[in-house]
Amino acid sequence: MRHHLAAALAMTLALAATSTRAAEDKPTPTAKELLAASKPSEWRTPDPANLLYMQLPQGRVVIELAPDFSPLHAQNIRTLVRQRYFDGLAIVRVQDNFVTQWDDPNGDDGGDKAKMHPLGNARATLPPEFTRPIDPKQAWTPLPDGDIHAPQVGFSEGFPVARDPAHDKEWLVQCYGMVGVGRDVPPDSGNGSALYAVIGQAPRRLDHNLAVAGRVLQGMQYLSALPRGTGPMGFYDKASERTAILSVKLASELPPAQREKIQVLRTDSPTFYALIDVARHGHNAFYPVPVGKLGICDIQAPVRVDGKPL
């Protein structure tokens, strides 16, 4: 009983020729094999003005902003970053099966308000950007299996998206690894100075209530493996439990030679379509029964650094 569950999990995503439960004995290709066969043109290099490098003591977290979905938030976050707003802040909250949140701890109860980092040129409030009108010019990779929350789900520009054509709305879905915007009670009170990453089952109840700023491309394990806070809602009880944010920089602030060689598989590429098919219908000796259906938070756009898949 060596690797048990492990043994064949690398084979879990494998391509089937048919959409029915597999009768063939031959295992379908693996995700790894499909990625290895991908073409250079299927990968995009994110705009460095949209990439945040958040340096934690454990390592670097790379976040891609989604300015086509939340442009005012992207702009405000860039302004905050350039002012070094986040440097010296902290991860203040880790709630199990929900979110890891970073913020100015001096804004919390018991904090020293006089020491709060000033917003400077950034805006204190922003229009919510919880949803946006559907952009017909945007490439759209639909998932065919439905969703209990939205009429349509699929991928645009590497992000998981839900659509409601009858109301001409689309929005980024709060899947694992997505980065959302904390706020106070007023819907316009989010400005990007407090952000969170989803670390559990997708909390879809946030979808129309909180803006999504982007997605963690790299270093998610530094956000998901933090000790859970024992205070209400996963806030840390003691300042000593917080994880320091050493710095947040835009990739565009660094000389090109110092930037990560990070790429994201285009979600409108043949290889991503093949990965979707594989995730739905793949089978092999370990997984004889294909799952058949794929939810919007069950697959992510693959990332590679220096040409190596993460």
Next chain:
Amino acid sequence: MRHHLAAALAMTLALAATSTRAAEDKPTPTAKELLAASKPSEWRTPDPANLLYMQLPQGRVVIELAPDFSPLHAQNIRTLVRQRYFDGLAIVRVQDNFVTQWDDPNGDDGGDKAKMHPLGNARATLPPEFTRPIDPKQAWTPLPDGDIHAPQVGFSEGFPVARDPAHDKEWLVQCYGMVGVGRDVPPDSGNGSALYAVIGQAPRRLDHNLAVAGRVLQGMQYLSALPRGTGPMGFYDKASERTAILSVKLASELPPAQREKIQVLRTDSPTFYALIDVARHGHNAFYPVPVGKLGICDIQAPVRVDGKPL
């Protein structure tokens, strides 16, 4: 911008009188309020023969077995526990957004097979128990919003369950916090000596391919916050990275005075029905837009210890 996302998350689950988007200004009751108003008879005390106490250096994990769904696995796991099979084993794998797995590390490549813990009186193979015929005598709390994977979803005996009446099948769903049975390639090769807990988006592709043994009731944060393994599939590269399992005992092996005072809200209770309603239609100042729908992995049966909600 004090608690941002935090401020009103306690209010996230709140009861609405209607199933449409809330027009009322009055916030709906919170989950906390509903639980506070629950009756003692709505809580069940799990059978101590079904409770595993897994002691890690960080603290205790309590797992409830599901013998009505996977009776042979429950029996085999009890046999292993009584033989002290798990004492001295380790958490060998933590794969981000997937599973934390514990096992005999000497069974892995590079391990000393001679030092493996013997299965003793436990069986080496078991009938898979991936699904079972629907038990009409079992209390069934349906979720009304559907599921992309199964014709019906709901709760039985505190566990998330999917049903396919046309094929007279039901099965435990691999939601966050559920405990599954690792195995080798043959479907009958799982025996409960290697187990895993789901720590991310529910991997529904496992549903018909791996048996579910139960659910983590307490201490999930000790399994979910572990450093992710950097080897293939999240296995730890070095033995020093593993977390030791100090002991696993059945609650029934301890004198009653030493057992946890743990209770689970009955999933066929009025309060659980109210919690479902609240999760679907709750709204308040922070969350003005009710999510409207609830997935099978979006709600869990609440647990309390010494009368205090976890």
